[in-house]
Amino acid sequence: MTSKLQPVDIVIVGLGWAGAIVAKELAATGLKIVAFERGPPRATSPDFLAPQVHDELRYWNRHELIQNLRKETLTFRNHPAQTALPMRQLGAFWPGEGVGGAGTHWSGLTWRWLEWEHKMYSGTVAKYGRQIIPADMNLQDWPVDYHELEPYYDKFEKSCGTSGKAGNLRGKKIDGGNIFEGPRRYEYPNPPLKQNYNMVLFERAARNLGYHPFPVPASNASRAYVNPDGVVLGPCHYCGFCTAYGCEADAKASPHFTLVPLAHKNPSFELRTNSLVMKVNLDSTRKRAVGVTYLDALGRELEQPADLVILAAYVFGNVHLMLHSGIGKPYDYETNTGVVGRSYAYQSGAGVGALFSRDTFFNPFMGSGALGTWVDDFNGDNHDFAKSGYIGGGGLEAGSNSGTPIGHHPTPPGTPRWGSAWKKAVQDTYQRSVGIGGQGSVMAYRQCYLDLDPTYKDAFGRPLLRLTFDWQENEKRLMQHQTQIAAEVAKEMGAEQVFARREMARHFSIVPYQTTHNTGGAVFGDEPHNSAVNKYLQSWDVANVFVVGSSAFPQNAGRNPTGPTGALAYRLAATLKETYLKRPGPLVQA
Amino acid sequence: MSANDARGGGVNRRELLKLVGAASAGTLPLGAAAACDEQQKQAPAGDAKPVGSPGAPRYGFFNFEEVLFVEAAVDMLIPADEVGPGALELGVAFFIDGQMSSGYGRGDRMYLQGPFIEGTPEQGYQLRMTPAELMQAGIKDVDAYCREKYHASFHDLASSDRNAVLHGLEAGTATLTTVPAQVFFNLLYELTLQGYFSDPIHGGNYGKGSWKMLGFPGIGGMYADKITEYRNKRYTADPVGIQDLT
Numbered sequence: 001m002t003s004k005l006q007p008v009d010i011v012i013v014g015l016g017w018a019g020a021i022v023a024k025e026l027a028a029t030g031l032k033i034v035a036f037e038r039g040p041p042r043a044t045s046p047d048f049l050a051p052q053v054h055d056e057l058r059y060w061n062r063h064e065l066i067q068n069l070r071k072e073t074l075t076f077r078n079h080p081a082q083t084a085l086p087m088r089q090l091g092a093f094w095p096g097e098g099v100g101g102a103g104t105h106w107s108g109l110t111w112r113w114l115e116w117e118h119k120m121y122s123g124t125v126a127k128y129g130r131q132i133i134p135a136d137m138n139l140q141d142w143p144v145d146y147h148e149l150e151p152y153y154d155k156f157e158k159s160c161g162t163s164g165k166a167g168n169l170r171g172k173k174i175d176g177g178n179i180f181e182g183p184r185r186y187e188y189p190n191p192p193l194k195q196n197y198n199m200v201l202f203e204r205a206a207r208n209l210g211y212h213p214f215p216v217p218a219s220n221a222s223r224a225y226v227n228p229d230g231v232v233l234g235p236c237h238y239c240g241f242c243t244a245y246g247c248e249a250d251a252k253a254s255p256h257f258t259l260v261p262l263a264h265k266n267p268s269f270e271l272r273t274n275s276l277v278m279k280v281n282l283d284s285t286r287k288r289a290v291g292v293t294y295l296d297a298l299g300r301e302l303e304q305p306a307d308l309v310i311l312a313a314y315v316f317g318n319v320h321l322m323l324h325s326g327i328g329k330p331y332d333y334e335t336n337t338g339v340v341g342r343s344y345a346y347q348s349g350a351g352v353g354a355l356f357s358r359d360t361f362f363n364p365f366m367g368s369g370a371l372g373t374w375v376d377d378f379n380g381d382n383h384d385f386a387k388s389g390y391i392g393g394g395g396l397e398a399g400s401n402s403g404t405p406i407g408h409h410p411t412p413p414g415t416p417r418w419g420s421a422w423k424k425a426v427q428d429t430y431q432r433s434v435g436i437g438g439q440g441s442v443m444a445y446r447q448c449y450l451d452l453d454p455t456y457k458d459a460f461g462r463p464l465l466r467l468t469f470d471w472q473e474n475e476k477r478l479m480q481h482q483t484q485i486a487a488e489v490a491k492e493m494g495a496e497q498v499f500a501r502r503e504m505a506r507h508f509s510i511v512p513y514q515t516t517h518n519t520g521g522a523v524f525g526d527e528p529h530n531s532a533v534n535k536y537l538q539s540w541d542v543a544n545v546f547v548v549g550s551s552a553f554p555q556n557a558g559r560n561p562t563g564p565t566g567a568l569a570y571r572l573a574a575t576l577k578e579t580y581l582k583r584p585g586p587l588v589q590a
Numbered sequence: 591m592s593a594n595d596a597r598g599g600g601v602n603r604r605e606l607l608k609l610v611g612a613a614s615a616g617t618l619p620l621g622a623a624a625a626c627d628e629q630q631k632q633a634p635a636g637d638a639k640p641v642g643s644p645g646a647p648r649y650g651f652f653n654f655e656e657v658l659f660v661e662a663a664v665d666m667l668i669p670a671d672e673v674g675p676g677a678l679e680l681g682v683a684f685f686i687d688g689q690m691s692s693g694y695g696r697g698d699r700m701y702l703q704g705p706f707i708e709g710t711p712e713q714g715y716q717l718r719m720t721p722a723e724l725m726q727a728g729i730k731d732v733d734a735y736c737r738e739k740y741h742a743s744f745h746d747l748a749s750s751d752r753n754a755v756l757h758g759l760e761a762g763t764a765t766l767t768t769v770p771a772q773v774f775f776n777l778l779y780e781l782t783l784q785g786y787f788s789d790p791i792h793g794g795n796y797g798k799g800s801w802k803m804l805g806f807p808g809i810g811g812m813y814a815d816k817i818t819e820y821r822n823k824r825y826t827a828d829p830v831g832i833q834d835l836t
Contacts, residue, residue, distance in 0.1 A: 063699065076713055088714065238812070361822050363823075409787065457703065
């Protein structure tokens with residue numbers, strides 16, 4: 001039997017970036033806030049201290065900080081006519097688990113999305129007309145533009161101690177920064193990280209080809225830094241154990257130390273770890289949430305009444321809870337109606353491997369998560385869609401992330417997979433091989449979506465979320481183009497041999513790790529017929545439920561989603577403080 | 591000539607293993623499978639303790655037939671040669687043994703609910719077996735395959751035949767009774783690489799042998815003052831593992 005607890009003001013589901021920002025920003029209200037985190041508590045000391053945290057097998061291959069599929073997973077298929085089957089082992093993406101969420105194990109790339117990336121529909125139509133948009137593509141603008149989000153992007157960068165170089169300060173373009181970015185009021189809080197040899201070669205080659213290279217904005221602090229909240233970060237050691245690991249130096253910003261301790265300054269804030277929210281409970285009108293039901297660490301089912309529920313889980317968690325709780329109209333592929341689960345997008349990756357002469361030494365083990373030099377000349381709408389043959393874009397990068405040898409032992413094509421010849425190639429290649437590659441945008445399509453699986457259940461008896469996704473022609477052309485440009489840059493860098501890193505996939509596969517940049521499914525917008533939440537991230541149907549995270553993005557871009565996720569969370573906290581909490585109710589009339 | 595050729599013929603190693611196994615209360619000491627030949631001289635390198643000494647690695651999961659297969663297989667996948675150490679001498683078989691009885695081997699983070707349906711390659715692993723179950727079933731299958739085709743167990747085959755068997759599993763041209771050949775091969779292959787390259791704390795990579803071969807300095811590096819200085823200059827350091835810092 002479910003025990004009912006004393007009511008609280010606000011429940012936050014998930015304590016990754018989005019949930020922790022909202023909890024911290026609302027601390028001064030003194031409201032009774034309970035945050036639920038399905039995983040364990042995490043602290044830099046002792047959880048992330050070396051040497052134990054520098055264990056490739058444990059963190060990279062055995063996924064210590066990642067979602068445990070025995071409890072929750074999803075089913076997957078490439079197209080709606082297939083039977084979806086469960087993801088039984090981790091592969092393509094790594095959602096986080098535990099306090100800090102994926103923020104503990106991320107790399108730290110902290111982008112402001114370009115102005116166009118907030119208005120992909122109107123920006124595309126203005127330049128190319130409606131006829132360039134394929135019939136099955138759900139191209140859609142954000143309901144807020146870059147300029148409205150700029151102060152929140154700034155807040156997030158300052159909190160994270162992001163290291164970078166501005167390319168557009170109040171409209172003035174600055175060489176050496178990203179000249180394609182929207183105008184920013186302030187420089188990055190920290191200077192760029194140091195370049196390794198690979199990045200020096202890449203920068204020179206990109207300039208020779210007429211491109212505009214710049215340092216990747218990295219929330220790996222380039223120097224010791226105290227953020228505006230008084231939290232101390234860094235400096236980064238370039239230790240090469242960053243992506244998939246916790247950071248012992250507090251150089252990689254993570255909610256577990258930049259935000260959660262500040263949320264606790266509110267004496268009425270309570271964090272319940274190892275507590276899985278099963279569903280949001282609605283009243284008999286189905287228009288109002290009355291709280292959540294959750295399982296505590298011992299498996300007891302408890303009901304936590306609350307006036308306001310904020311879903312801040314990972315993309316899949318947010319959409320799953322909405323569908324399972326009956327919040328909003330589920331997307332139906334057959335009739336192309338409904339909104340919850342609509343417009344899911346993954347992200348593409350493409351690039352080349354480049355092998356240099358035997359007197360080249362890259363020391364791949366010296367690096368940090370976001371260390372890289374980037375080119376945006378073919379990203380966003382910085383190139384001609386009509387000429388390139390696709391909508392969207394991709395960034396290109398050379399960097400140094402890690403040289404840990406289970407994951408990093410590249411060999412040129414034609415090398416056997418094992419035996420003496422393989423070993424000789426591994427040894428010969430380790431110091432002189434680099435990857436030149438990048439991320440590409442993925443548009444939303446009618447046939448790519450999330451819904452509930454009819455067959456498979458999680459460990460707690462709930463239907464699994466079902467993911468239907470494949471690469472479409474638009475994205476295949478993008479990946480081809482990106483590979484071709486990467487090859488040109490690699491040759492200009494002086495590579496002896498340049499090769500595609502993996503065969504151009506005909507279908508998306510859930511098997512190899514690719515990227516954890518999933519978007520959509522609970523998209524925000526101005527119209528209830530094509531968005532699950534309004535411009536304030538408030539459910540159109542249940543006004544005391546807000547849904548925050550990259551689940552709100554109408555389509556994906558060719559860069560990491562954490563920057564705008566942070567900005568949206570800061571904006572949501574401002575909305576709640578300044579408007580909603582003063583007068584609860586729908587902020588936009590449907 | 592690989593270490594395996596040296597010890598492949600002649601000696602009845604299985605009989606010997608039974609004796610060794612019995613003598614050590616059901617577990618096999620380091621180098622057990624090699625105890626009958628020259629292999630022992632080169633096997634325990636670096637951090638390894640002498641056979642029979644307290645704390646020396648033991649096989650705690652595999653039975654002696656499985657040990658014979660795994661030792662022979664990893665020795666084929668990464669043989670010892672002039673470039674660097676082989677998987678056998680770096681303790682990769684012990685690593686795999688340890689992984690099989692770990693949470694990973696028991697499938698503690700896998701979704702193992704039915705129904706079990708064969709999917710497309712893009713949908714990934716769909717068997718109901720844990721890694722340990724798959725490993726044991728696969729070893730039995732390969733043994734049966736080798737007996738049928740060569741009238742001998744895998745570890746008793748000539749190097750060229752072992753090579754052919756592994757290539758057949760890898761390509762899926764060898765058909766096994768229970769498990770899909772390629773799925774089994776990929777498990778064996780991934781575990782072999784993991785044992786060869788991972789931190790020695792997990793039981794493989796004795797003496798950080800693979801890290802020395804690559805020039806990977808291990809886990810203790812702090813490079814803020816080196817990353818610029820060492821642009822296009824080889825950085826070398828005696829590799830450091832977790833145990834060196836605890």
